[in-house]
Amino acid sequence: xxxxxxxxxxxKIVSENIVTSQEDLLRMMEGKGVQCTQAxxxxxxxxxxISRGFDGSGGYRYLLPGKxxxxxxxxxxxxxxxxxxxxxxxxxxxxxTPPGFASAVAIKIxxxxxxxxxxxxxxxxxxxxxxxDNISNEAVEECLTTIFLSNTKxxx
Amino acid sequence: xxxxxxxxxxxKIVSENIVTSQEDLLRMMEGKGVQCTQAxxxxxxxxxxISRGFDGSGGYRYLLPGKxxxxxxxxxxxxxxxxxxxxxxxxxxxxxTPPGFASAVAIKIxxxxxxxxxxxxxxxxxxxxxxxDNISNEAVEECLTTIFLSNTKxxx
DNA sequence: ATCCAGAGTGCAAATTTATACATTTTTTAA
DNA sequence: TTAAAAAATGTATAAATTTGCACTCTGGAT
Numbered sequence: 001x002x003x004x005x006x007x008x009x010x011x012k013i014v015s016e017n018i019v020t021s022q023e024d025l026l027r028m029m030e031g032k033g034v035q036c037t038q039a040x041x042x043x044x045x046x047x048x049x050i051s052r053g054f055d056g057s058g059g060y061r062y063l064l065p066g067k068x069x070x071x072x073x074x075x076x077x078x079x080x081x082x083x084x085x086x087x088x089x090x091x092x093x094x095x096x097t098p099p100g101f102a103s104a105v106a107i108k109i110x111x112x113x114x115x116x117x118x119x120x121x122x123x124x125x126x127x128x129x130x131x132x133d134n135i136s137n138e139a140v141e142e143c144l145t146t147i148f149l150s151n152t153k154x155x156x
Numbered sequence: 157x158x159x160x161x162x163x164x165x166x167x168k169i170v171s172e173n174i175v176t177s178q179e180d181l182l183r184m185m186e187g188k189g190v191q192c193t194q195a196x197x198x199x200x201x202x203x204x205x206i207s208r209g210f211d212g213s214g215g216y217r218y219l220l221p222g223k224x225x226x227x228x229x230x231x232x233x234x235x236x237x238x239x240x241x242x243x244x245x246x247x248x249x250x251x252x253t254p255p256g257f258a259s260a261v262a263i264k265i266x267x268x269x270x271x272x273x274x275x276x277x278x279x280x281x282x283x284x285x286x287x288x289d290n291i292s293n294e295a296v297e298e299c300l301t302t303i304f305l306s307n308t309k310x311x312x
Numbered sequence: 313a314t315c316c317a318g319a320g321t322g323c324a325a326a327t328t329t330a331t332a333c334a335t336t337t338t339t340t341a342a
Numbered sequence: 343t344t345a346a347a348a349a350a351t352g353t354a355t356a357a358a359t360t361t362g363c364a365c366t367c368t369g370g371a372t
Binding site for chain 4: 039045
């Protein structure tokens with residue numbers, strides 16, 4: 001199991017469960033058939049920016065890095081309609097939107113916290129999406145599908 | 157010293173300093189003439205929602221709630237703190253910052269006039285840094301260190 | 313093919329944080 | 343004021359996280 005895919009799983013587990021400790025996470029990972037040590041998780045979590053916070057009821061839990069308030073004026077679940085085109089070039093994905101919609105869509109992508117996506121830069125009607133190294137185009141497109149489709153089918 | 161006023165001091169210290177551990181905080185509190193134990197700080201911090209996060213340069217620090225990704229004010233000489241993460245992909249360097257800080261940091265990079273850096277593109281919270289051809293990642297990172305650490309000896 | 317450099321990992325030790333329990337301090341109610 | 347109840351804190355310890363070190367693996371360069 002490679003680091004990148006392990007991280008993808010970590011992100012998924014942390015986003016969908018209340019993870020109270022690294023040992024806790026370790027067990028969940030094993031439940032998914034992925035093995036490593038707690039020390040490795042400590043390092044992964046730091047690299048991913050996932051830190052221990054509070055669950056609001058006195059307990060501790062791990063949280064994905066910074067959520068930010070939604071500035072998009074997109075119809076929930078219909079963000080896909082704001083994407084008018086996509087082109088791959090030099091390993092980068094150029095996403096076209098109607099004028100003014102680029103940052104709204106980019107924010108949604110950024111907030112997904114998907115590990116496969118290193119980051120985005122948004123202009124007015126174009127988004128440059130930079131995948132992490134060694135992530136396939138298909139994986140990135142699957143990410144986008146996951147992000148923008150409400151009925152996400154679970155995989156991995 | 158009462159709990160409430162101790163908490164006021166904790167908030168002040170955490171917001172104005174890079175606190176890396178509870179022991180660290182304890183010493184700063186003592187420096188302000190307030191004494192308690194690490195156990196008490198642990199309890200105070202939980203109640204205040206102050207959790208341990210990352211400083212963007214591989215280190216740990218305590219962060220006020222809601223300021224999870226925004227702790228870094230763009231104080232002159234402390235721009236490094238506004239860099240919350242960096243990733244290399246496709247020979248390009250993606251720099252993450254708190255929302256809204258990207259262009260401020262990018263301007264600083266542009267003005268440095270470093271040959272190794274061909275240019276930058278800044279979004280809201282992401283900067284795409286394009287190195288010149290045949291410049292190593294390490295060289296670029298050294299550039300950034302030079303740019304941001306040149307006048308940082310006072311703090312951090 | 314071989315060597316080298318760097319990334320990644322496990323293990324165990326060190327460090328840091330959380331908590332059980334006892335004690336002290338503060339608050340409440342008379 | 344005073345007794346009882348509740349809250350806060352310290353101590354000691356447990357639990358959790360981080361890190362130094364050694365080893366492995368991988369990708370390049372010779």
